[in-house]
Amino acid sequence: MSDLAIKTVNLTKRYSGLWSKQAVEAVKNLNLEVYRGEIFGFLGPNGAGKTTTIKVLLGIIYPTEGEAYVLGQPAGDPKNHYRISYLPENPYFYDFMTGREILTFYAKLFGIAEPERSKRVNELLDRVGLSRAADQTLRTYSKGMLQRIGLAQCLINDPELLILDEPTAGLDPIAHIDIRDMILDLRNQGKTLFISSHQLSDVERVCDRVAILNKGVMVQLGRIEELLAGGHVEVIADKVPDNALEPIHQLGGKVSLHDGRLIVEQPDNGSVDRVIDIVRAAGGHIISVKPYRRSLEDLFVETIQGGKNA
Amino acid sequence: MKRNLNKLWVAIVVLFLVQAGLQVRIFPIWVRDYAPKQTAPVGLSPDQLLAAVAGFREFLAAILWVRADSFFDSGNYDAVLPMLRLVTWLDPHNLDVYSTGAWHMGYNFTDESQRSDRRYIPLALKFLEEGIQNNPAVWDLYFEMGWMYYHKIQDPVNAVPWMQIANEYPNMIPARRHMLAHTLFKAGRFDDAVDHWAKLFLDAEKDRGKDWESSNLYDVRQKNLEDTILDLLRRYGPNPETQPPIDLGFDATVKVVRPRVLLVEGKLGIPTIGARVTVILRDKGKTLRYSPKALKTFTLEVDPKLTYMQDSLAVREEKFRREIDMSKDPKMYPFKAEEYEVEFIFEPRYASPNIQDRIGSDGVGMYDARYLEEVREKPDPVDVPEYAKISDALRREVENPTRETSYYRVRKVITLTRADILMLGKRGE
Amino acid sequence: MNATLAIAGATFGEAVRKRILMVILLVALLIILISPAFEPFAGGRGARTLILGFGFGVVQLAGTFIAIILCTSMIPTEIERRTIYTILSKPVQRYQFVLGKFVGAVGTLGFMYLMMGIVLMIASRMALGEFDPDILRGLIMFFFQSSLLAAVVLFFSTFVSPLVNYFLSGGVFLLGNLLSSFLESIQRDPEVTPLTRVPVQLLTVILPNFANFNVQNPIMNPEQVLTDPTAYTVQTLAYAVVYIALLLIASMLIFNQREM
Numbered sequence: 001m002s003d004l005a006i007k008t009v010n011l012t013k014r015y016s017g018l019w020s021k022q023a024v025e026a027v028k029n030l031n032l033e034v035y036r037g038e039i040f041g042f043l044g045p046n047g048a049g050k051t052t053t054i055k056v057l058l059g060i061i062y063p064t065e066g067e068a069y070v071l072g073q074p075a076g077d078p079k080n081h082y083r084i085s086y087l088p089e090n091p092y093f094y095d096f097m098t099g100r101e102i103l104t105f106y107a108k109l110f111g112i113a114e115p116e117r118s119k120r121v122n123e124l125l126d127r128v129g130l131s132r133a134a135d136q137t138l139r140t141y142s143k144g145m146l147q148r149i150g151l152a153q154c155l156i157n158d159p160e161l162l163i164l165d166e167p168t169a170g171l172d173p174i175a176h177i178d179i180r181d182m183i184l185d186l187r188n189q190g191k192t193l194f195i196s197s198h199q200l201s202d203v204e205r206v207c208d209r210v211a212i213l214n215k216g217v218m219v220q221l222g223r224i225e226e227l228l229a230g231g232h233v234e235v236i237a238d239k240v241p242d243n244a245l246e247p248i249h250q251l252g253g254k255v256s257l258h259d260g261r262l263i264v265e266q267p268d269n270g271s272v273d274r275v276i277d278i279v280r281a282a283g284g285h286i287i288s289v290k291p292y293r294r295s296l297e298d299l300f301v302e303t304i305q306g307g308k309n310a
Numbered sequence: 311m312k313r314n315l316n317k318l319w320v321a322i323v324v325l326f327l328v329q330a331g332l333q334v335r336i337f338p339i340w341v342r343d344y345a346p347k348q349t350a351p352v353g354l355s356p357d358q359l360l361a362a363v364a365g366f367r368e369f370l371a372a373i374l375w376v377r378a379d380s381f382f383d384s385g386n387y388d389a390v391l392p393m394l395r396l397v398t399w400l401d402p403h404n405l406d407v408y409s410t411g412a413w414h415m416g417y418n419f420t421d422e423s424q425r426s427d428r429r430y431i432p433l434a435l436k437f438l439e440e441g442i443q444n445n446p447a448v449w450d451l452y453f454e455m456g457w458m459y460y461h462k463i464q465d466p467v468n469a470v471p472w473m474q475i476a477n478e479y480p481n482m483i484p485a486r487r488h489m490l491a492h493t494l495f496k497a498g499r500f501d502d503a504v505d506h507w508a509k510l511f512l513d514a515e516k517d518r519g520k521d522w523e524s525s526n527l528y529d530v531r532q533k534n535l536e537d538t539i540l541d542l543l544r545r546y547g548p549n550p551e552t553q554p555p556i557d558l559g560f561d562a563t564v565k566v567v568r569p570r571v572l573l574v575e576g577k578l579g580i581p582t583i584g585a586r587v588t589v590i591l592r593d594k595g596k597t598l599r600y601s602p603k604a605l606k607t608f609t610l611e612v613d614p615k616l617t618y619m620q621d622s623l624a625v626r627e628e629k630f631r632r633e634i635d636m637s638k639d640p641k642m643y644p645f646k647a648e649e650y651e652v653e654f655i656f657e658p659r660y661a662s663p664n665i666q667d668r669i670g671s672d673g674v675g676m677y678d679a680r681y682l683e684e685v686r687e688k689p690d691p692v693d694v695p696e697y698a699k700i701s702d703a704l705r706r707e708v709e710n711p712t713r714e715t716s717y718y719r720v721r722k723v724i725t726l727t728r729a730d731i732l733m734l735g736k737r738g739e
Numbered sequence: 740m741n742a743t744l745a746i747a748g749a750t751f752g753e754a755v756r757k758r759i760l761m762v763i764l765l766v767a768l769l770i771i772l773i774s775p776a777f778e779p780f781a782g783g784r785g786a787r788t789l790i791l792g793f794g795f796g797v798v799q800l801a802g803t804f805i806a807i808i809l810c811t812s813m814i815p816t817e818i819e820r821r822t823i824y825t826i827l828s829k830p831v832q833r834y835q836f837v838l839g840k841f842v843g844a845v846g847t848l849g850f851m852y853l854m855m856g857i858v859l860m861i862a863s864r865m866a867l868g869e870f871d872p873d874i875l876r877g878l879i880m881f882f883f884q885s886s887l888l889a890a891v892v893l894f895f896s897t898f899v900s901p902l903v904n905y906f907l908s909g910g911v912f913l914l915g916n917l918l919s920s921f922l923e924s925i926q927r928d929p930e931v932t933p934l935t936r937v938p939v940q941l942l943t944v945i946l947p948n949f950a951n952f953n954v955q956n957p958i959m960n961p962e963q964v965l966t967d968p969t970a971y972t973v974q975t976l977a978y979a980v981v982y983i984a985l986l987l988i989a990s991m992l993i994f995n996q997r998e999m
Contacts, residue, residue, distance in 0.1 A: 058828045061998040078830045086828035092820045094749055096756045108745035109829040153825065163828075318988055325985040330944040332978040336951050337943070339971050341923050343963070344956050365881070366796030368959045372788040403960040447964035697966070 005161045005192040006034035006057060010066035013052050026052040028216040029066070034194055034209075036160075039187050041203040041224075042196040044213030045304055050196045051089075053213070054163060058086055071161055082110065085159040089166040089196075091150035095139040099130050099149055102138060106153045124152040129178075143170045151182070161192045168199050180206055204228075204296040212303050220303050224296075231293040233272045235264040240284035247278050261287065268292075342697065346400055371401035387418050391610045394437070398444075408441030409454045416462045421639035425621050426462075429612035429642075432604040434458060439602035446695035449479035453486055455602075456493065463600045464660055466496035467715060471692045471708035478700045484514075484527055488534065496659045498672050498715035500542055507535040541663065545670050552675030556580065556668060560678045560720040562587075562630075562654040569733045570637035570645065576654060578625050578720075580669070580676075584662040585625040588655045589634070592618045593647035594725065601690055615646045650726045657685075657719035673718030681720040688714045742831045743839040750813065750843025755850065760805055764851050767801035768858050775866045788959045790866050794859045795877055795955040798852070802885035805851055806844070807908050810892035811901040813840050818999050834991040837893070841987060844889045852882045876972060877955045883979040884952035888912055890986040891947060897993040915949040918942060947982050951975045 011030040016023045027049040034040045044050050055061045056068050059076020068075035071083055093102050103121045112120065125131045128148040138146065147170065154162055168179050176199075183193055183206050197203050203210060204224065212220035220227065232253070240262045249255050251274055253266035262284065266272050268291060279286060346367055378393035394411040397404065415434035419427040435458060441451045456472030459465045473490040476482060487510055495503035514528040545552050562576030574589055592598070598618055619642075623630040636643040658666055658673040669675040676682075692708040694700065707713075728734070754760060771794050814837075817823040826836065856878045864870050892908045899907060922943050925931045952975060957963045965971075 055824075055999075058824070060824060060827055078827075078832050081828060081830040084828070086825065088821055088824050091825065092822055093825070094753055094822065096753060097749075105745055105749055106825070106829060109742045109826065109831055111741045111830075157829075315992075318992060322985060322988050322992075325981050325988070329978055329981045329985060332974055332981065333944050333948055333951075336948075336971065336974050336978060337919065337922070339966055339974075340919060340951055343965050343968075343971070344954055345923060345950075346920060365799035365953060365955065366792065367953075368788055368956060369792035369796055372792060401956065401960070403956055403963050405960070405962070445963065448962055450962075699964075 003036050004033055004069070005036050005038075005071060006032060006040075006194060007069045008032040008053070008056075008066065009068075011053070011056065011063055011068055012065040013049075013056060013061065014064040025216050027056070030213075030216075030218055032211065032218065034192065036192050037187065037190055038208040039183065039193045039195065039206050041207035041210035042194060042213070043198075043200070043203065043210055043300060047215075048213040049216040050213055051165070052216075054086075054165060054196060057163065082157060083159055084161040084163065085154040085157060087150045087154045087162070087164045087167055089169065091146055093138050093146070093149065096137060098135045098137050099125060099141070099145075099152075100134040102149060103152055103156065107156050110157050112156070120156060124155055127155070128152045144172065144175055147171060147175075151179070159191065161194065162186065164193060164195045164197075166197055166199075167195060168197065168202050176202065200296045200300060210296075212300065214304055220299070227299055228294045228296060229268075231268050231291065232265045233268050234288070234290045234292060235262075235266060235272065235275050235279070236287040236290075237262045237264075237279045237284045238287060240279055241282050244278055244282035244284065248275055251275060251278075265292075346402065367400045368404075371397045371404060371407075374400070375404070375407060382414075387414070390414055395608075395610060398441070402441075402444040405441070405445060405448065405450045408438060408445075408451055412438045412441075412454055412458060416458055419642075421636075421642050423621075423635065425619065427612070427642050428598060428618050428620055429616055431458070431463060431600055432598065432602075433608065433610075433612065435600065435602040436605045436608045440608055443695050446697040447699055449476045449482045452476035452479075452698075453482070453489070456489065459600070460489065460493050460496070465600060466493050466659060467498075467687050468600075468689050469493045470497050470499070471689050471711065474704060475692075475694065475698060475700055475708065478704060485530075488531070491534065491538075495538065495671065498659075498717055499713070500546075500671070504535070504538055504542070507531060507538055511535050541666070541671070544667055545675070550670075550675075551667050552670040555675050555677040558656070558676055558678040558682075558720055560654075560656065560681050560722065562589075562722050562724070564652045564724050564726065566726070566730055566733060567633065568637070570635070570643065570731060572634045572636070572652070572731070573631075574623065574634060574652070574654075575629070575631035576722075577629050578656055579628050580625060580665060581628065582662075582665050582668060583626070585656065585665055586661075587623045587625060587630050588620065588657075589623055589632075590618070590620045590651075590653040590655070591634075591636075592651055592653070594649035594651050596647070603690075614641070615644055617643050617645055617647065617650070619643060645728060645731060648728050650728070650731060652724045652726060654722045654724075655719060656721075657717065659717060672716070676718060676720075678720045681722050682718060683721055684716055684718055686714055686716040688712070742829075743835045743842065746826070746831075746836060746839025747842035747846060750840050751846045751850075754809055754843065754847040757809070759808060760847070760851075763801050763804050763808075764854060767797050767855055770797050771855065771858050771862055774862065787867060787961075790863050791859075791874065791955065792959050794862060795881070795958075798855045798859060798878065799881050799884070799953075801855060802848065802852060802881055803888060803912065806848060806885045806889040807892055807905065807912075809847060810844055810889045811896055811904040811908065813844065813893065814896045814994075815901050823999065833995050833997075837897070837991050837994050838987065841890065841893055841990075844893070845886050848882065848885050848889060852878060852885070871958065871961075873958045873961075876968075877958055880952040880954050880972070880975065883976055884949055887947055887952075887979050887983055888949065890983040890990075894986045894990045894993075897990050897997060911946065912949060914942075915947050916953075917950075918946060919948060919950040948978075951978065 008030050011027055011032070012025065013027040014023050014025050030053060032053070042050055042053070052061070056063055057070055057075050059078070062076070070080055073080040094105070097105065100121060103124060104117060107117045107121060122131075125134045128151055130145060130148055130152070133141065133145060138149065141149065147167070151167065154164070167183070168176050171179065180202060183195070187193060195203065195207065207224060209223050210220070210227065211218050238261045245255060245262070248264060251266065251271050253264050253271070253275065256263050262279070264275055266275050272289070276286060276289070374393055374397050378390050378397070381387070381389045381393070394407060394414075397407045398411075401407075412434040415430040415437065417426060419430050421427065435455070438451055438455045438458065442455065445451055452472050453476040456469045456476060459469035459472065470493050473493045477487055477490050491503050491506040491510065494506060511528070511531040514524065514531045517524040518528045519525065544550070557579060559577060559579040562574060565573045567573045572591070576587070578585060578587060593616060596616065619634065619636060621632070621634060623632050658669050658671060658676065661669070689708070689711045691710060694705055694708060774790055774793050823836070827833070856875075859878070860870060860874060863874060888908070891911055892904060895904045895907050918939070922939050925936050925939055957965055
C-alpha cells in the first residue's frame with residue numbers, strides 16, 4: 001500500500017435529493033490507484049465527479065460507500081495533511097492579506113516556527129516570481145498572480161503528494177510553460193502529482209498516466225503512450241506516377257494529392273514501410289515521413305461522445 | 311475516535327447541568343438587584359418595550375419621568391399615574407419616582423375647594439409598599455411611608471413602626487431622624503419621644519464643633535428636647551394646666567341647602583383660637599382603610615362608586631360653620647350609595663401647642679357629656695421585607711406590635727339618605 | 740494551538756476590516772460622545788442617568804449587532820468562497836477551525852468594547868467629573884453577554900443559512916432577555932397554575948439567559964445596596980463561560996459531520 005499515493009476502493013458518493021425523488025450518484029464505484037512518483041492526470045467533463053473525488057480525498061466530504069486512502073492513511077485525517085497539499089480551482093484567499101501574510105498564515109497552520117517560517121516564505125515568493133508584489137494585498141493581484149500564490153501555498157510544507165485542480169487555467173503561455181516545468185521538476189524530486197485539468201495539451205505533455213471520468217464512472221485509465229497509441233504516419237512524396245496510387249490506396253491509408261505531391265495518411269501498424277517501398281519502386285521521391293500520435297483531445301472526445309451514445 | 315466522541319457528549323451534558331445550576335442560583339439575586347419591574351407593563355408600545363429590554367431601561371425611565379414632570383406642570387394629573395407605573399417598571403430602584411408618586415397620589419387629587427380625594431391614599435400606600443419591597447435596604451421609602459401616615463392621614467400610631475425602621479439605617483439624613491420623635495409624641499408615647507430626643511441630642515453633642523451644620527443640629531435637638539420636657543411638665547407635671555378638664559359642650563348639625571350642598575355647623579367649647587374640627591362624609595358602613603394591605607395589587611384607579619369627603623373646619627368663638635359644596639365634582643362624589651354618614655371629630659393630637667397645653671396632648675384635659683370617646687389602639691402589623699436592615703428585636707416588634715396607646719376625642723355621627731342629599735322628591739327631581 | 744491562533748488572527752483581521760462593523764462602532768462612539776448634549780431632556784437625575792444609562796444602552800446594542808452580524812456569516816462565507824478548502828487541506832482539525840473562528844470573534848468584540856469603553860469612561864469623566872469603577876463591571880458584563888451571543892450565533896451557523904440565523908439568533912436573544920422577567924412576574928402571581936409555571940421555569944434553565952448581564956441599574960442608582968455583587972459577578976461570568984463551552988463543543992460536533 002505504501003507505494004500507492006492515492007487509492008480508492010469502490011468509492012461511491014451519493015447525494016440524496018431533498019426535493020427530487022432521485023438520489024444523485026456523483027461518483028460510482030471508483031477504483032483509483034495513483035503510484036508514488038508519477039504525474040497522474042484526472043480528466044472528465046464538468047459534472048463528471050472529479051471535484052467530488054478530490055473533496056473526498058481531502059476529507060471535505062465523506063464517502064457514502066467504499067474507502068479512500070491518501071499516502072496509506074484514511075483520507076481526511078488532518079495529521080496526514082502534513083505530507084500533502086492542495087491547489088483549488090480559482091483559488092480564493094483572504095484578500096485583505098498581502099502575499100507574504102497569506103503564506104505566513106498557511107505556514108503557521110503547519111506549525112512552522114520562526115525563523116524558518118520567514119525563510120521559507122521568502123523562498124517561495126521568489127520561486128513563484130512574486131517577491132516584488134509580496135507586500136501588496138491579494139485584492140490587487142491578477143488571476144495569474146493568484147494562481148502563483150496558490151502554487152506557493154502548495155509548497156510550504158514540501159509535500160510528498162500535490163493535488164492540483166486546474167493549475168494552469170487562465171494563465172498566459174509563458175506562465176503555462178513555467179508551471180509545466182515546475183511540475184516536472186517536482187516529479188523529479190520524487191513527488192507525486194495528481195492533476196485535474198481541462199488543459200489537455202498540458203496534460204498530454206506532462207502526465208505519465210491519466211484517467212477519464214464520465215458521469216461518476218471511470219471510463220479510461222492507463223499510460224499516455226498506450227492510450228494514445230494507434231495514430232497514423234504522414235508520408236509526403238512527389239514525382240509519384242499515377243499507377244502507384246492504387247496499390248498505396250489498397251494499403252488502407254488516406255491518399256490525397258496536393259500541388260503535385262502525394263500525401264498519404266497511413267495507419268501506424270507497420271504498413272508504412274510498404275508505402276515507402278511502393279513509392280520508391282515507382283520512382284517517386286520521399287519528402288517527409290511524420291508520425292502522428294492520437295491526440296488526447298481525440299481520445300477524450302471519443303470517450304465522452306461514446307459514453308453519450310452508449 | 312468513538313471514545314472521544316462519547317466523552318464530548320458527556321461533557322455537553324455535564325456543562326448543561328452546571329449552567330442550569332448556576333442559573334438557578336443567579337436568578338433570585340438578579341430579581342432583587344437588577345430586574346425591571348415584576349408586573350407586565352401597560353401602555354408601552356413594542357418598540358419602547360424593545361428599547362427597554364436592550365439596556366436603555368434606566369434612560370427610558372428618566373425620559374418618561376421628565377415627561378411626567380411636564381404633566382405636573384400643566385395640571386394633567388391623571389396622565390401622571392400611568393407614567394408612575396411605566397417608570398417604576400423600567401427602573402424599580404428609582405426612589406424619586408416612588409416618593410414623588412406617592413405624594414402625588416396622596417395630595418394632588420382635589421376637588422374645586424382643594425379638598426383631597428382621599429380614595430387615592432390607599433393607592434399611595436400600596437405604591438410605597440411596592441417601592442419598599444424593591445428597595446428594602448435603603449431608608450428613604452420607609453420614611454415616606456411614615457410621613458404619609460403622620461402628615462396626610464394624621465395617624466401617628468401607624469406612622470411609628472415605619473419611622474422606627476427608617477431610623478435604623480445609619481445613613482439617614484440626620485434632620486429626618488427628628489420625625490420619629492415627633493411621631494412618638496403624637497402617638498402618645500411621651501417617654502419614648504423624650505428618650506429619642508435625648509439620644510439624638512447626645513449623638514449631636516459628639517460632632518458639635520465640626521461645622522455649621524453639626525452645631526445647628528445640636529442646637530435644634532437641644533431645643534426640642536427642652537421644649538418637649540417643658541411641655542410635658544406643663545401638661546402632666548405637678549399643677550398641670552390641663553386640670554380641671556374643660557367641658558367642650560360639643561354638638562354639630564347637618565342641613566342640605568341645595569342638592570349635594572351641605573351646611574354643617576356646631577359648637578366646640580375651646581376658648582383658644584386655632585382649634586379645628588374634622589368633618590367626613592362617606593357611604594354608610596364603608597370607611598376607607600388606610601393601609602397598604604387594603605389593596606391586593608396596585609391599581610391606577612379608585613372605586614368610582616365610592617363617595618368620601620373630608621374637610622377641616624375652623625372653630626371661631628367656640629363655633630364652627632361651613633357650607634360644603636359637593637356638586638361641582640361628580641367624579642369625586644358620585645353619591646351612588648343609599649345611605650351616608652356625616653362624622654364630626656375633634657381630637658387633641660394635632661392641635662396647636664397652646665390648645666394642647668389646656669386639654670393635654672392626649673385629651674386628658676377635655677370632657678364632654680355626650681360625645682367623648684377613648685380610643686385605644688396598637689399599630690397595624692407591618693410586613694418587613696427580608697432584606698431590610700433592622701434588628702431582630704425591632705422586626706419582632708413591628709411585625710407583632712404589643713404597645714398600646716390611647717387618647718380622648720369627641721365624635722358625632724349623623725346619617726343622611728341619598729334622597730336627602732340629592733334633594734330628591736323635592737322640586738320633582 | 741498554533742493553528743487555532745492563526746485562524747483566530749485571520750478572523751480578527753477580516754472582521755476589523757468589515758465595513759459594516761466599523762460603521763456600527765463609529766456610530767456608537769459618536770453617539771456616546773455627543774450624549775451630554777441631550778442633558779436638558781434628562782431632568783432630575785440628569786447627567787448620570789443620561790450619560791451612563793444611554794451610554795450603556797448604546798454599548799449593549801452595538802455589541803449585540805456586532806456579535807450577530809459578525810458571526811452569522813463567519814463560517815458560511817468561508818464555505819461559500821471555498822477559502823475553507825485550503826485551510827482544511829492543511830493539518831487543521833475541524834474543531835480547531837471552529838474554535839479559531841470563535842476566538843477571533845471574541846477578540847473582535849473585545850476590541851470594540853475596549854474602544855466603546857474608553858469613550859464611555861472619557862464621556863462620563865468629562866460630564867460627571869468622576870470615574871466610577873462600577874462602569875468597568877457593567878462593561879465587562881456586557882462584553883460577556885455579547886460573547887455568549889456570539890457563541891449562540893456561531894452554533895446556529897454550523898447548520899442554518901445566514902438569513903435564517905439572523906432571525907433565530909435575534910429571537911433567542913430577545914427571549915433570553917425577557918424570560919427572567921416573565922418568570923419573575925409569574926412567580927409573583929399566585930393565580931398561575933403549575934401547568935404554566937413549570938414550562939417557563941424549564942425554559943429559563945435551558946435557554947441562555949442574557950438578562951443576567953444587565954447590571955447597569957445600580958450604577959445609575961448608586962444609593963442602592965446590593966447583595967454581594969462580587970458573588971453575583973463571579974457566578975454570572977462562570978455561567979457565561981460554561982454555556983459558551985457547551986455551545987462550542989456542540990458546534991464542533993456538528994461541524995465535524997458537516998460536508999462541504
